[in-house]
Amino acid sequence: MEITKPRVALLASPGMGHLIPVLELGKRLVIQNNHHATIFVVANDTSSEQLSKLVNSPDYDILDIVLLPCIDISGIVGTDASLVTQIAVMMHESIPALRSTISAMKYRPTALIVDLFGTEAMAVADEFEMLKYMFIASNAWFVAVTIYAPALDKKVLQEEHVNQKKPLKIPGCSAVRFEDTLEAFLDPYGPMYDGFLQVGMDMSKADGILVNTWEDLESKTLAALRDFNMLRRVAKAPVYPVGPLARSVASSPVSGSHVVLDWLDKQPHESVIYVSFGSGGTLSSKQTMELAWGLEQSKQRFIWVVRPPLDHDVFDSYLTAGSGALNTAEGALDYHYLPEGFLIRTRDVGLVVPMWAPQPEILAHPSVGGFLTHCGWNSTMESIVNGVPMIVWPLYAEQKMNATMLTEELGVAIRSKEVPSEKSVVGRGEIEMMVWRIVAEKQGHAIRNRVKELKHSAQKALINGGSSYNSLSKIAHECENSLQFTQEKAEGA
Numbered sequence: 001m002e003i004t005k006p007r008v009a010l011l012a013s014p015g016m017g018h019l020i021p022v023l024e025l026g027k028r029l030v031i032q033n034n035h036h037a038t039i040f041v042v043a044n045d046t047s048s049e050q051l052s053k054l055v056n057s058p059d060y061d062i063l064d065i066v067l068l069p070c071i072d073i074s075g076i077v078g079t080d081a082s083l084v085t086q087i088a089v090m091m092h093e094s095i096p097a098l099r100s101t102i103s104a105m106k107y108r109p110t111a112l113i114v115d116l117f118g119t120e121a122m123a124v125a126d127e128f129e130m131l132k133y134m135f136i137a138s139n140a141w142f143v144a145v146t147i148y149a150p151a152l153d154k155k156v157l158q159e160e161h162v163n164q165k166k167p168l169k170i171p172g173c174s175a176v177r178f179e180d181t182l183e184a185f186l187d188p189y190g191p192m193y194d195g196f197l198q199v200g201m202d203m204s205k206a207d208g209i210l211v212n213t214w215e216d217l218e219s220k221t222l223a224a225l226r227d228f229n230m231l232r233r234v235a236k237a238p239v240y241p242v243g244p245l246a247r248s249v250a251s252s253p254v255s256g257s258h259v260v261l262d263w264l265d266k267q268p269h270e271s272v273i274y275v276s277f278g279s280g281g282t283l284s285s286k287q288t289m290e291l292a293w294g295l296e297q298s299k300q301r302f303i304w305v306v307r308p309p310l311d312h313d314v315f316d317s318y319l320t321a322g323s324g325a326l327n328t329a330e331g332a333l334d335y336h337y338l339p340e341g342f343l344i345r346t347r348d349v350g351l352v353v354p355m356w357a358p359q360p361e362i363l364a365h366p367s368v369g370g371f372l373t374h375c376g377w378n379s380t381m382e383s384i385v386n387g388v389p390m391i392v393w394p395l396y397a398e399q400k401m402n403a404t405m406l407t408e409e410l411g412v413a414i415r416s417k418e419v420p421s422e423k424s425v426v427g428r429g430e431i432e433m434m435v436w437r438i439v440a441e442k443q444g445h446a447i448r449n450r451v452k453e454l455k456h457s458a459q460k461a462l463i464n465g466g467s468s469y470n471s472l473s474k475i476a477h478e479c480e481n482s483l484q485f486t487q488e489k490a491e492g493a
């Protein structure tokens with residue numbers, strides 16, 4: 001028999017926040033289940049510095065990484081198209097290349113795993129008689145909302161959730177407050193909501209939904225997703241919590257020393273607040289100023305990954321994050337948007353890093369005592385696996401839900417009184433107080449203990465026999481059975 005181990009193909013949509021967890025999932029399938037994994041990468045700029053560092057990292061040598069041809073969408077959508085539209089169009093345009101690449105593979109993969117934006121590719125899996133799974137690089141609560149959306153009445157949604165601002169009830173799960181709601185829900189008759197509904201319906205067609213969470217983190221929501229009287233009625237596909245999938249220090253593109261890590265080596269234990277808004281998050285000019293003043297006034301040590309402010313869009317650099325151009329001195333070292341004299345006054349306690357920093361190393365460093373984060377789910381997982389308490393500062397996508405979960409349900413974070421937004425700027429006094437509370441005060445200790453408990457529960461989920469380990473093994477067994485079936489069929493033919 002020629003093939004001895006199943007081959008799994010994973011399709012990653014554009015953006016570092018999408019690619020990183022897919023690479024980690026592929027790695028886990030190889031290491032834990034001895035599968036062969038091919039990662040198909042869709043990107044608008046495959047020469048981007050961070051992207052090429054990431055895919056060439058020795059830690060991912062065990063994967064076959066295939067960069068699909070870059071897609072130029074400029075003739076299809078305008079430059080003002082939303083990020084979601086841009087990603088959706090890029091994924092759609094990549095389908096022919098995906099199909100021809102799979103078709104030309106000597107050994108056809110047994111399964112295709114797609115992420116949130118890749119559901120259209122499930123048809124390719126059908127064409128080649130492959131198993132098809134969805135991987136949601138977010139949490140089970142987000143899966144619950146997505147899968148339940150097609151069961152909602154648009155009129156009721158518009159009237160009660162949007163007009164009257166009532167919480168959105170999801171059977172067996174925490175309700176979503178209007179302030180935390182997803183952008184798609186704000187206009188149930190708009191194209192974004194239709195796209196969201198399609199994803200919810202596609203989820204039910206998958207052979208399984210893998211989620212970057214673990215049993216003990218979201219037991220209530222996972223139970224609701226499995227209960228026929230609650231969500232299983234609409235969620236036709238089984239849900240497999242396989243997380244946390246977070247980059248370890250070894251898989252980060254940094255090797256050897258780095259100015260940030262050298263600086264951290266000289267700081268006291270758990271004394272530094274790390275400030276970063278993910279791969280593309282930006283703040284307004286006014287908010288950037290207030291944040292600078294807040295950090296300075298707190299008199300605490302900090303590392304701040306700074307991007308030039310943008311007053312119209314909070315994720316403008318998402319698709320180009322970490323690209324060479326933005327990382328150059330010319331691109332980012334002009335700090336005119338920071339208070340005059342800020343860099344000089346804070347030079348003994350703070351480090352400002354332009355555009356991109358080695359986040360896994362920073363969060364794993366013993367000198368880091370807190371993380372002011374936009375609550376992207378990868379950042380959240382990276383913070384938890386390193387036992388770092390958070391100040392939550394959600395910007396877009398499902399981040400407001402994540403922020404509420406982290407503060408109110410899990411107790412591993414604090415937040416400002418009002419959700420930061422274009423309309424409400426978080427003042428320097430409140431920022432100063434939050435930083436002080438998380439790094440220096442007693443409240444920080446209590447939250448740190450709680451996040452360390454979660455860190456241990458995450459470790460337990462991942463070890464041989466742990467809940468996430470077993471979940472992924474179930475998928476692996478399905479792939480093994482499918483491969484065996486195909487081979488027997490071929491031999492019998």
Ligand code: UDP
Binds near residue numbers: 247277356375
């Ligand atoms: N990241 C990084 N350095 C940075 C900013 C981000 O390494 O300066 C990584 C971070 O470690 C995480 C990913 O980029 O793995 C961001 O994913 P997340 O889900 O947190 O946010 P998104 O960028 O998707 O909004």
